[in-house]
Amino acid sequence: MTSLTINGKEYKVDAPEGIPLLWVIREQCGLTGTKFGCGIAQCGACTVHLDGQPVRSCVTPAISAEGKNITTIEGIAPEKNTLHIVQEAWIEEQTPQCGYCQSGQIMSAVALLNENPSPSDEEIDAAMSGNICRCGMYGRIKSAIHRASAALQSSSTL
Amino acid sequence: MKKWTRRAFIGAGVLAGGTLVIGIAIRPGNRSSKVAGLIASEGETVMNVWLKIAPDNTVTAIIPHAEMGQGVHTALAMMLADEMDADWSKVKFQEAPADKEYANFTLLKGFVAGNATFPKFIEGTIDGVFLTAVKSLNFQITGGSASVRFTGQQAMRIAGAAAKSILMQAASDTWKVPIEELIAKNSIISHPRSNRSATFAELAPAAAKVNIPTQPKLKSPEEFTLMGTSQPRFDIPAKVTGEAQFGMDVQVPGMKYATIKASPVFGSKVKSMDTTVSSSQQGVKKILNLGDAVAVIADSFWQAKTTLDVLPIEFETTENSGLNQEEIIDRYRNAMDSDLAEGNLDTHFKDGDATTAFEEAAILVEAEYQLPFLAHATMEPMNCTAWLHDGKCEIWCGSQNPLGVRAAAAEILEIDIDQVTVHNQLLGGGFGRRSETDVIKQAILIAKEVDFPVKLIWSREEDTQHDVYREATISRMKAGLDQSGLPIAYAHQFIFKHHPPEAADIPYSIPNQLIHYSSPASHVPWGNWRSVDHSTQGFLTESFIDEMAHAAKQDSFAFRKKLTRDNSRFQRVLDLVYEKSNWGAPLPANWGRGIAIAQSFGSIVAEVAEVEVGIDGKVKVHRVVCAVDPGFAIHPNGFIAQMESGIIYGLAAAMTGEITIENGAVAQSNFHNYPVTRMNEAPKIETHIINSGNPPGGGGEPSTPVIAPAVTNAIFDATGIRIRQLPISKTDLRASIRQTT
Numbered sequence A: 001m002t003s004l005t006i007n008g009k010e011y012k013v014d015a016p017e018g019i020p021l022l023w024v025i026r027e028q029c030g031l032t033g034t035k036f037g038c039g040i041a042q043c044g045a046c047t048v049h050l051d052g053q054p055v056r057s058c059v060t061p062a063i064s065a066e067g068k069n070i071t072t073i074e075g076i077a078p079e080k081n082t083l084h085i086v087q088e089a090w091i092e093e094q095t096p097q098c099g100y101c102q103s104g105q106i107m108s109a110v111a112l113l114n115e116n117p118s119p120s121d122e123e124i125d126a127a128m129s130g131n132i133c134r135c136g137m138y139g140r141i142k143s144a145i146h147r148a149s150a151a152l153q154s155s156s157t158l
Numbered sequence B: 001m002k003k004w005t006r007r008a009f010i011g012a013g014v015l016a017g018g019t020l021v022i023g024i025a026i027r028p029g030n031r032s033s034k035v036a037g038l039i040a041s042e043g044e045t046v047m048n049v050w051l052k053i054a055p056d057n058t059v060t061a062i063i064p065h066a067e068m069g070q071g072v073h074t075a076l077a078m079m080l081a082d083e084m085d086a087d088w089s090k091v092k093f094q095e096a097p098a099d100k101e102y103a104n105f106t107l108l109k110g111f112v113a114g115n116a117t118f119p120k121f122i123e124g125t126i127d128g129v130f131l132t133a134v135k136s137l138n139f140q141i142t143g144g145s146a147s148v149r150f151t152g153q154q155a156m157r158i159a160g161a162a163a164k165s166i167l168m169q170a171a172s173d174t175w176k177v178p179i180e181e182l183i184a185k186n187s188i189i190s191h192p193r194s195n196r197s198a199t200f201a202e203l204a205p206a207a208a209k210v211n212i213p214t215q216p217k218l219k220s221p222e223e224f225t226l227m228g229t230s231q232p233r234f235d236i237p238a239k240v241t242g243e244a245q246f247g248m249d250v251q252v253p254g255m256k257y258a259t260i261k262a263s264p265v266f267g268s269k270v271k272s273m274d275t276t277v278s279s280s281q282q283g284v285k286k287i288l289n290l291g292d293a294v295a296v297i298a299d300s301f302w303q304a305k306t307t308l309d310v311l312p313i314e315f316e317t318t319e320n321s322g323l324n325q326e327e328i329i330d331r332y333r334n335a336m337d338s339d340l341a342e343g344n345l346d347t348h349f350k351d352g353d354a355t356t357a358f359e360e361a362a363i364l365v366e367a368e369y370q371l372p373f374l375a376h377a378t379m380e381p382m383n384c385t386a387w388l389h390d391g392k393c394e395i396w397c398g399s400q401n402p403l404g405v406r407a408a409a410a411e412i413l414e415i416d417i418d419q420v421t422v423h424n425q426l427l428g429g430g431f432g433r434r435s436e437t438d439v440i441k442q443a444i445l446i447a448k449e450v451d452f453p454v455k456l457i458w459s460r461e462e463d464t465q466h467d468v469y470r471e472a473t474i475s476r477m478k479a480g481l482d483q484s485g486l487p488i489a490y491a492h493q494f495i496f497k498h499h500p501p502e503a504a505d506i507p508y509s510i511p512n513q514l515i516h517y518s519s520p521a522s523h524v525p526w527g528n529w530r531s532v533d534h535s536t537q538g539f540l541t542e543s544f545i546d547e548m549a550h551a552a553k554q555d556s557f558a559f560r561k562k563l564t565r566d567n568s569r570f571q572r573v574l575d576l577v578y579e580k581s582n583w584g585a586p587l588p589a590n591w592g593r594g595i596a597i598a599q600s601f602g603s604i605v606a607e608v609a610e611v612e613v614g615i616d617g618k619v620k621v622h623r624v625v626c627a628v629d630p631g632f633a634i635h636p637n638g639f640i641a642q643m644e645s646g647i648i649y650g651l652a653a654a655m656t657g658e659i660t661i662e663n664g665a666v667a668q669s670n671f672h673n674y675p676v677t678r679m680n681e682a683p684k685i686e687t688h689i690i691n692s693g694n695p696p697g698g699g700g701e702p703s704t705p706v707i708a709p710a711v712t713n714a715i716f717d718a719t720g721i722r723i724r725q726l727p728i729s730k731t732d733l734r735a736s737i738r739q740t741t
């Protein structure tokens, strides 16, 4: 038995050698917001945070996450029934199309804004290019990041 | 079989129990139990199968299309609510179950076969509907950009209008006031003169007794209150919290996981496999030989996958096992040659005498083009959960074609279709791929071998290598121009004609045309790929018209403008894209501008691309200006998103998209060798809509066909190099840049 801390909650899971964190999160913990897209760190759909750092959970061994704080899309809102500023921006820009890539996009965007609260277009490109959106909503993702960035500025100057 | 008549379509009847029904299919004494299942609580009144009104005055639109991200649920609900004058804040939606009652065909029968007259506004779409519906008989398909065009126009709006009409009549009868004095607004009908008002729900019982209008009056565009506005989409909030449930996310108690490896060479079979080691692997439940594929069922996907990865499997050698891409293209070329030599012409379109006209031409332009196979690469890999129990079959999947799924399941299992239930989930991208049932059939064959539910998940590798592909083609084009540069003859020999049938037509007025095609055999499975034949024809015809313009020494925009002068819709779209793109304004060195225009699925789209070709030969598309006449955009923001989506999808294909066959099998496997457009490569897209008042056209597909030629025409403008083979990455553009710098 391995113990994982996901979104502040402890899960006892069966993590055989080599199993990627993605499948443990989805199948054993039932947190299906984190998606499978490629399995080889090419698409970003499986992005989660390990101690605040974005990682591709499809190539991160589950056992390596033991003792760390794992955050998934289900855990980024400050409280239950509220939304993270980035999620709000996503709704305001009507960003998702099919939506399948969007958990990963949001996790990458949150990590970016934590590091760099007002990124330029180029910095957004650099941080987000590991996340594929087959629906091609890149323009809206970028606008939503700028919107979230602006909202962060105004909330911190309050 | 129930009889469907027009009377039943917008007719009405009182069901046993006194419930009012308007609309399709349900007649007194013939109440379908499946429709009854949609009535969630006691006391709800079914207005018709497309909407219901609850006692709390909420209106629920019942929508027969899957949500693939095109916002169809929102747009269709808006169409219904607008006609009804319902309070938008109290409108909900429900996706219709996969029942024949909702098939497009039934709608059609009421209208077309019922010999009815129909509202003027939709007249022009009837033919299109007829074709689509006949093809999709018994299929509740979401595709062909059809949702808004057909279901919306012909069902949702009419249902809304019919409902409003009987509610108004009920109010008029009850209050004994002239109907003209009544006002419907926000789900309330009022009579200002006598200061009376009642909610839709309050009027529903009286409405049940009213005679149904045979032809409810639809609003004219000036009267729209919701159509043409961009209401927040219903599906978006759940898609930012991770709550949205896709096929991949289904969890059924007791469920196990399976993954699969089909024979790499299409059509080949499993020869042998050695399960001695693998079957004792931890977590492994079963290893199955499905004839043309091997599947492993295990406690987790990871166990199934790692077991399958090392399982020794031998596949049979077939006549295609040594086949490579070049040989496939050679075969195509040979088929074209011999068809020509033998005068064996499958004619798509013929006008005048092109052969003679070529002899009279002052300038001849000739070119051969080549396009690759393409995979869909939906973001969500293929998957399906199936459970066979008690003689029934339950299926969870995201499908563009849930009725097709039911039919396929019933057929394999040899059970009645009523024993099959499809729980349709959100689709992580469709693009035509999810109208197929291959994955569903596999899941059923796997689930048949066990007594628990199984979720079959394809790896991305399987998804890339066992798609149904956009066809690879070659095309030969020839044009003859007179002294002044005016085209007088046009010939095009292409490969494969699928649909829509008009895809190879050109919008340009050129006398003496001969368009014909060959159909060589290929073992690579074909499927609908976003915009279908327009995806190839858009590139071919819009590249070649640019070659003609160049040969005529004329501006690409002006040339198109001149040759479409009789088509006012094309003229407007061209003018708009000209203006918004600043056509003709100077660009930096090594930049170019290209234009392309095409009509597909009822919408006319022109795009101007601005590209830069770097010293390293790399192409960067900086900006795409898109002008579109979709007739009327019901949900402009959603429509714009679809244009953006179609452009990026087509751009990925144009820049790097290529599936090649090596030894009979697909050589690519995942996003590292089948690369797609990423954020740093995505252009800025500006979309401008013309609401021309024509019948509504589609949104999901029409922006895709023109992006590739807009970009390659821009590359020609920048470098003088004409790209006749896609993807663009195959052409080395470095030399051209050295010359010009």
Ligand code: FES
Residues within 6 Å of the ligand: A035, A036, A037, A038, A039, A040, A041, A042, A043, A044, A045, A046, A047, A056, A057, A058, A059
């Ligand atoms: S699934 Fe992990 S990066 Fe694609």
Ligand code: FES
Residues within 6 Å of the ligand: A096, A097, A098, A099, A100, A101, A102, A132, A133, A134, A135, A136, A137, B069, B379, B428, B429
């Ligand atoms: S919204 Fe569909 S893949 Fe991004």
